[in-house]
Amino acid sequence: MTIYFLSVILSFLFLAIVLELVRHQKLKEQYSLLWILFGVLLFIISLNVRFIETIASWLGVKYAPAMLFLFGLLFCFAFILHLTLVVTKLSNQVLRLTQELTIRKEKESRHGQDD
Amino acid sequence: MKILIIIPAYNEEGSIVRVIRDINKHAPEADIVVVNDGSTDRTEALALEAGAHVLTMPFNVGIGGGMQTGYMYARNNGYDVAIQMDADGQHPAEELPKLIAKASDHDLVIGSRFVEATSYRSSSARRVGIIFFSKLVTLVTRQKFTDTTSGFRAAGRKVINLYSNYYPMDYPEVESIVYLKRRGCKITEVSTEMRSRETGKSSITPIKSVYYMIKVTLSVLMSAVRYDKPKAGEIG
Numbered sequence: 001m002t003i004y005f006l007s008v009i010l011s012f013l014f015l016a017i018v019l020e021l022v023r024h025q026k027l028k029e030q031y032s033l034l035w036i037l038f039g040v041l042l043f044i045i046s047l048n049v050r051f052i053e054t055i056a057s058w059l060g061v062k063y064a065p066a067m068l069f070l071f072g073l074l075f076c077f078a079f080i081l082h083l084t085l086v087v088t089k090l091s092n093q094v095l096r097l098t099q100e101l102t103i104r105k106e107k108e109s110r111h112g113q114d115d
Numbered sequence: 116m117k118i119l120i121i122i123p124a125y126n127e128e129g130s131i132v133r134v135i136r137d138i139n140k141h142a143p144e145a146d147i148v149v150v151n152d153g154s155t156d157r158t159e160a161l162a163l164e165a166g167a168h169v170l171t172m173p174f175n176v177g178i179g180g181g182m183q184t185g186y187m188y189a190r191n192n193g194y195d196v197a198i199q200m201d202a203d204g205q206h207p208a209e210e211l212p213k214l215i216a217k218a219s220d221h222d223l224v225i226g227s228r229f230v231e232a233t234s235y236r237s238s239s240a241r242r243v244g245i246i247f248f249s250k251l252v253t254l255v256t257r258q259k260f261t262d263t264t265s266g267f268r269a270a271g272r273k274v275i276n277l278y279s280n281y282y283p284m285d286y287p288e289v290e291s292i293v294y295l296k297r298r299g300c301k302i303t304e305v306s307t308e309m310r311s312r313e314t315g316k317s318s319i320t321p322i323k324s325v326y327y328m329i330k331v332t333l334s335v336l337m338s339a340v341r342y343d344k345p346k347a348g349e350i351g
Contacts, residue, residue, distance in 0.1 A: 095284075098176055099180065099187055102170050102173070102184055103184065103191065105171070106168065106169065106170050106171070106188075
């Protein structure tokens with residue numbers, strides 16, 4: 001079994017897992033889109049190695065795999081940045097909810113005493 | 116004039132009762148709300164017993180989130196002035212009238228240890244930090260501040276609304292001044308005495324102080340270049 005064959009299988013598996021997660025609603029569609037795109041790219045690249053070499057020569061990259069690493073890394077950074085944006089938004093929302101709840105609870109307990 | 120005193124408290128059972136009693140003695144017209152930020156001790160029970168209103172957060176949300184809850188409470192209940200005060204007894208209630216007196220014609224009044232010489236003493240590392248931030252805020256806002264880290268403050272209606280919309284989450288004191296200045300608030304400092312803490316310890320440990328310096332500096336600079344565009348759903 002060559003590495004080419006193996007990478008085709010792996011990228012296919014990766015795509016299948018992502019789609020399966022969406023199907024089971026473990027992963028939101030909006031977050032899955034980037035992963036699906038990533039999986040499809042992985043699949044194409046592993047099917048056709050020429051593709052990568054052609055692009056590398058266009059860009060003047062002598063060692064084609066280096067370009068793969070670069071783009072892989074950039075993708076990871078972009079995705080992690082996106083995740084921290086989501087975390088920021090979520091923590092803001094959780095805080096706001098907590099505050100509203102706390103104020104409401106206090107109001108309720110006070111009215112309970114008045115009655 | 117409806118006055119609310121906001122006391123954020125996290126495990127302050129040792130000092131909270133005394134703080135509330137002092138306030139009742141020196142500013143009897145003021146209502147008191149203790150923001151109990153997920154304490155695991157008897158802070159809530161003792162504060163209720165002493166006659167304060169208590170907002171109990173279901174878990175610890177940190178000083179910024181707790182303080183903001185107090186301001187939201189002040190806004191919802193139509194208070195004219197909200198005064199924030201520490202639960203550890205650092206801020207003497209005797210000084211409250213000074214803050215209240217100035218609050219009628221200023222949006223924010225900051226109780227400062229350094230406007231005039233007071234008896235307050237601190238470690239040299241702490242002093243360097245205090246001076247650094249005062250200089251930084253003075254530079255950014257073009258108004259002279261001497262004690263930007265002071266948490267002894269009185270806020271008028273405008274600031275109560277602004278703080279309800281946005282309040283920095285950790286180490287909020289310094290950034291919150293710049294935020295208000297960017298929105299055209301009138302801020303002043305009055306000289307107040309401050310005691311060294313009675314119980315508990317400072318939230319700022321040596322390890323955290325480096326993070327503190329960097330985080331607050333970044334927040335201040337970001338706050339200074341942030342465009343004043345209220346987000347959807349906010350009330351100006």
